[in-house]
Amino acid sequence: MSQQRHGNTPGNAGAVPAFPDLPEATIARLPEYLRALHNLAEAGSDTISSEGLAAAAGVNSAKLRKDLSHLGSYGTRGVGYDVTLLIDQIEYILGLDQRRAVALVGVGNLGHALAGYDGFASRGFRIVALFDADLEQVGKAINGLTVRHVGELRRAVVEDGITIGVISTPPSAAQGVADDLVAAGVTSILNFAPCVLSVPAGVDVRKVDLAIELQILSFHEHRKASLTALPGGLVGEGGNQEAVGS
Template sequence: MTRRHNRTRAERGIPEATVARLPVYLRALHSLQERGVVTVSSEELAAAAGVNSAKLRKDLSHLGSYGTRGVGYEVDYLIYQISRELGLTQDWVVAIIGVGNLGRALAGYGGFASRGFRVAALLDADPAVVGAEIAGLTVRHIDELERVIDEHGVSIAVIATPASAAQALCDRVVAAGVTSVLNFAPVVLSVPEGVEVRKVDLSIELQILAFHEQRKAGGPGESAADDWSKGLSGHGDGPRRERPPGTSEYIEAVEA
């Protein structure tokens, strides 16, 4: 409210774009570490991470001066510093809400457990799955949401429910004190200030690919139905005009 600019901007200095790349560097560093590499130059690390080397150096310089001129970066040390900056030196308790196809995949996803993220609970509304054991956890009923969050000290909620249920559940986890949400449901969640939401949308990525794919093929307008008289914008008085191909029904659920 009293913030000068508008958002969580440069509060303590690390640009958002940099934060988004740190996990990529971290992954590349772990890969090097496994291969027994002790020291790496910005050029090599940048290549492994798929970025420009100047960008990498500038990113790392935001964390501090952890390199050695003429040599490069010590892999172990850099891993430690990035992990610390990202908050991976402590454990984060995660709850997965919605145990459909996607929720199940997430529960079994190795990338969560092995990076300081401990999946402590699975919740669902469907009586058919409540009580089932998945990835070593017993699925709890969604009614117990608040109790489970409090019990385990959940700080990150992963929403993997159908779109129709997402906002209501988001409101509940936020009310229960969770301030970070990872949303897989295809809706824009609205949350109070101070709560961080990140969205992963599988179909959006595909649509972006389709756009580029189409452009390679010569841009839009290749299909037959290109004309559509704009009409007189009546307030629903006249009959609905014919729908062009492609405007099918709305995607409802994140799981089939």
């Protein structure tokens, strides 16, 4: 686990400044930088140039340098960025030094897969509670956790210190689950249900709709097919790569 930094320390070059007001686009790219940095650290790299990190993260190097400047990190000319320090900075900004507790509601096929995914723990998250309305699911053990009835959700949020809720229910149940999470004090929700949630101001919702992403890819396939059908039409090698949620 990397060191924790809480605010700027005078004379400490590269320390995180007072919590920055980051553009949404920068926030969305920070996890990509962090993933690339962890891969570099595991490979034994101590430093990395902006061009090297940009290539590993799949972004433009000028954009990366601007993003990291918001964190007070500018690298060292001729050396690049200190990998461990930059991991530390980004983890602090993303709040990953707090091991946030997560509740997962809906343990159907997708929810079951999410509950069994071990990658969350290495990224700073702990799924501490599983819920479902289906009595046939309640009581089952998944990845060391017992599925509880959704009626216990509000109490569990308080008792388990849950700060993030993940919804993987059918769309008809998602709004009610979101209402229960908000009523219990959860202000961050990741929604896998194919619907739009209505939440109060101050509650952040991120939506992941796999069907929408496939439809976007279908558009690109249709466009490429249309271009190749034109007289003399050619499509260059490689396709457009779009980030989920961009």
